[in-house]
Amino acid sequence: MSLAGEVMLVAGKDLRIEARARVTVSQVLPFGAIVLLLFAFALDPDRGRLAAVAPGLFWVAVLLAALLAIGRSFGIEQQNGARDGLRLSGIDGAAVFLGKTVAIGVQLLALEVVLGLGVAALYGVDVTSVPVLILAGLAATAGLAATGTLFGVLAAGLRTRETLLPLLLLPVITPVMLGATRAFESGLGGDASQAWPWIALLGLFAVLYLSVGVLAFGPLWEDT
Amino acid sequence: MSQRGRDQRGRDQGDQNTRLLNPLVAAGIGWATLVALVLVGLFGLWGAPPDKVQGDAQRLMYLHVPTAWLAYLAFFVTAVASALYLWPRTRARVWDRLAGVSAEVGVIFTALTLVLGSLWGRAVWGVWWAWDARLVTTAVLFFLYLGYLALRRVSGDPATGAKRNAIAALIAFIDVPIVHFSVNWWRTLHQQATVFNPALNPEIHGVMAATLWLGVLAFTLLYVFLVDRRYRLAALEDGLDDRELDRAIAARVGEVQTTGVS
Numbered sequence: 001m002s003l004a005g006e007v008m009l010v011a012g013k014d015l016r017i018e019a020r021a022r023v024t025v026s027q028v029l030p031f032g033a034i035v036l037l038l039f040a041f042a043l044d045p046d047r048g049r050l051a052a053v054a055p056g057l058f059w060v061a062v063l064l065a066a067l068l069a070i071g072r073s074f075g076i077e078q079q080n081g082a083r084d085g086l087r088l089s090g091i092d093g094a095a096v097f098l099g100k101t102v103a104i105g106v107q108l109l110a111l112e113v114v115l116g117l118g119v120a121a122l123y124g125v126d127v128t129s130v131p132v133l134i135l136a137g138l139a140a141t142a143g144l145a146a147t148g149t150l151f152g153v154l155a156a157g158l159r160t161r162e163t164l165l166p167l168l169l170l171p172v173i174t175p176v177m178l179g180a181t182r183a184f185e186s187g188l189g190g191d192a193s194q195a196w197p198w199i200a201l202l203g204l205f206a207v208l209y210l211s212v213g214v215l216a217f218g219p220l221w222e223d224t
Numbered sequence: 225m226s227q228r229g230r231d232q233r234g235r236d237q238g239d240q241n242t243r244l245l246n247p248l249v250a251a252g253i254g255w256a257t258l259v260a261l262v263l264v265g266l267f268g269l270w271g272a273p274p275d276k277v278q279g280d281a282q283r284l285m286y287l288h289v290p291t292a293w294l295a296y297l298a299f300f301v302t303a304v305a306s307a308l309y310l311w312p313r314t315r316a317r318v319w320d321r322l323a324g325v326s327a328e329v330g331v332i333f334t335a336l337t338l339v340l341g342s343l344w345g346r347a348v349w350g351v352w353w354a355w356d357a358r359l360v361t362t363a364v365l366f367f368l369y370l371g372y373l374a375l376r377r378v379s380g381d382p383a384t385g386a387k388r389n390a391i392a393a394l395i396a397f398i399d400v401p402i403v404h405f406s407v408n409w410w411r412t413l414h415q416q417a418t419v420f421n422p423a424l425n426p427e428i429h430g431v432m433a434a435t436l437w438l439g440v441l442a443f444t445l446l447y448v449f450l451v452d453r454r455y456r457l458a459a460l461e462d463g464l465d466d467r468e469l470d471r472a473i474a475a476r477v478g479e480v481q482t483t484g485v486s
Binding site: 151172178204205 | 367368370371372378383384391392396399403407410
């Protein structure tokens with residue numbers, strides 16, 4: 001089977017499990033939504049302060065929800081010997097990495113759409129450039145999903161994985177957080193032309209960690 | 225001597241390699257470190273003149289710059305050792321241990337760099353913390369390697385654990401330039417750096433420069449000394465489990481034999 005076929009197979013498996021169990025939809029998504037409410041409690045919602053910092057709040061909410069989604073992605077492999085089954089299937093480590101990255105990425109994109117609409121409705125932001133938002137969202141999601149999958153497998157199977165994953169992942173994705181927030185500031189009421197360097201940075205980050213994942217996931221997946 | 229006894233001795237001999245440096249060299253480095261640190265203290269406090277603008281607060285630089293240098297050196301060594309561990313031809317336990325030990329020293333000195341910088345900032349800038357690009361990058365660096373150490377602490381099978389740690393160290397290392405670049409960009413797009421602007425930064429000369437270089441030398445020696453000591457400790461810790469188990473089994477076997485004979 002071709003690499004693309006294997007990738008789709010793994011991604012399809014994860015997404016099918018999600019479609020049936022609906023953990024992301026029924027638990028992670030509401031969690032992200034309530035984080036949006038929490039920000040309104042923490043900051044003063046009346047004086048336009050929320051709209052001014054909406055890009056940052058949006059990405060923090062996405063990030064927190066992403067941690068849950070990534071943990072879930074490797075949680076499903078722990079049950080019923082699923083991990084051993086996947087390893088025995090003869091699918092290449094790189095294909096497993098890309099497949100799980102695609103599955104996490106699709107779920108994150110769905111999260112971002114819903115949370116984005118929530119931010120637009122609750123915080124009262126002006127959209128100045130839709131292409132900037134879409135491109136920055138796609139590039140940031142790719143980087144987030146790639147690093148998340150990489151650290152997900154690093155922490156998988158360890159006793160303290162729930163607490164270890166955020167500590168490992170959050171410092172590494174500092175550039176994603178910065179780039180995505182700055183790009184969204186430009187796309188939401190700012191000068192859209194300033195977003196392109198940040199989108200380039202997000203793209204670079206995504207390509208770099210996708211490459212690292214393709215190389216490193218195999219050994220991590222086989223051994224641990 | 226019994227077969228088991230001979231095996232035991234053979235293994236002990238094989239595991240004698242708990243030292244990174246020759247003991248004499250290590251002792252020499254220890255004394256040299258001490259002398260250099262005392263000299264840095266003397267020159268830093270009395271030998272060098274107070275700064276024209278910053279006054280005595282500038283003296284913190286003689287510690288702050290060397291600790292930062294030591295931290296970068298330590299993380300660089302961690303990355304190199306991790307790469308050597310991953311490379312099949314050079315794969316050896318020593319690289320895994322060295323990577324972990326060096327990262328530990330690096331994290332401590334990154335924290336020290338942040339604390340010293342913060343003290344200096346309070347005295348000179350009037351604030352404990354400023355969102356300067358270098359400060360933010362150093363803070364992220366601290367957390368990057370804190371995560372790496374947390375991962376190392378989760379025990380498991382040593383061989384797979386070592387490979388996992390090595391990959392994690394390299395992932396962290398390649399992140400450093402991107403973090404540095406993005407943070408730099410973030411802070412300079414909005415406002416020009418004022419304090420660290422090269423044009424405004426006065427050159428330092430004479431005793432002050434000499435003291436600074438002495439500090440860098442002293443902390444480099446200190447790094448080698450600390451890594452050597454910590455490596456020894458880590459190697460002995462690793463050996464402890466195996467040896468205690470062997471000893472307990474040997475004792476148990478002896479017990480069974482003596483009771484069996486009678």
